[in-house]
Amino acid sequence: MKKITALITSLVLSLGVLAGCGSSDGTTEKLTVGASAVPHAEILENVREDLKELGYDLEVTIFNDYVLPNKALSEGQLDANFFQHIPYLEEMNANENLGLTWTVKVHIEPMGLYSDKITSLEELADGASIAIPNDATNGSRALKLLASNGLIKLKDTEVASVLDITENSKNLEFTELDAPALPRTLVDVDAAVINTNYAIEADLSPLDDAIIIESSESPYANIIAVKEADKDSEKTKALNDVLNSEKTRTFIEEKYEGSIFPAF
Template sequence: MKKVLTLVLSATIALSLAACGAKNTDGAKDSKKDSKVITVGASPAPHSEILETIKDDLSKKGYELKIEKFTDYKTPNTALDNKDLDANFFQHVPYLEKEVKERGFKLDYTVKVHLEPIALYSKKIKDIKDLKDGAKIAVPNDPTNETRALRILEKAGLIKVKDGDLVTARDIVENPKNLKISELEGAQIPRSLDDVDAAVINTNFALEVGLTPTKDGLLVEDKDSPYANILAVRKDNKDSDAIKALSEALTSDKVKQFIKEKYKGSILPSF
């Protein structure tokens, strides 16, 4: 009889624990599903600065905006695809499309927010006409931004590059000044400006070291560039209420005015 009672009691306790465990698990899932916290990965400038301006607006709609800062171009998409982030804000459409194609991410975007014209800077010359034969020029080493960099050099008549959506230094077909193209990680280029004759730098990295394309750039990308920066999301959360609220806040008149006043033409609204 004692053995029977012991077995019955043990079974009852086990079932109770299992029920509690199931309840807690479901509760955790429901809590995550109904979360009012939106975590966005972003470059420090200007992306994080723009996001800071909409914290109060999202708070009024019941959402807390958390900003995770990244200084590279690879980690944010990995983190978003792994669901460590709800969205990211650092890239343009061609770069996202390349990442999706090459890395199999299930990512998309909702809105275009701003354009950061890429530009050529130098500490050694004041005019592009002073660029010497054999000069060393640093460009970003990711395909889309290297393409942008080479195209502005081409438009200035310094080189000629093959046709194509994505080109690298190996696609240069004419180089009358025998320029030495150095392909570097985008975030490293501002720190390498002393070591080269000139460098093409993304605006977000240029701003971090006090450079602006309209004031300091020797060559500046055209304003009709297709490389507008976007809010990237996963396909499985693209239509969520939280992402809709975030997208709406990022394309508000308030943000447009902030971009115009803060960056004074160095960054342009894309909406």
């Protein structure tokens, strides 16, 4: 009888372990992640089978803007999202009271200045027009990139806007637009500061086409965001593990060849 009891106990424990990694009958649990098409969705597709082995069936929902993925996550339509850096999440979270947090850093997308009309900063004429993202964190990031390359000077502030420009020797004119629209504006402006994911989607190479670009020391690592209540869930832990794996590191390094780079 003792042997039978011990056997039953062992089976129950085994089933409990299996239940922590999906279903005990071998079926998978759905894991829905919102992402930008490039490179985020591509990075997720690379770990689809790894998640399946852990008991999760990955479903990627593509978003083409920076607002809806956080709202969808907060409303419970997603389990996680993967498209943004920490300052943007913190700003939107505070403004909208979304109840979100981040778990792991995955990669860095250096922001760059692109143009169809010039190939160097020296060619920027007096009064040249430059488009930048219209959200506060990425707009600030764009202005700081220009300032670090001597085009303008800014007040010493964490989040800078065009109102914080203290010196503009070239009399540059700034246009603030939705980040996804920036590549399309290159025909209308002299240059635009574009997020790397939208640059890549527009067949712009950060290494070959950017006139200036952020250094590898950029603090704007792209992260996995989840609801605060789900930060320590088994589903979240599985996603964290596969996106901070050596497989993911190798994929990023080999596919993007330095245009983006791992942040872990």
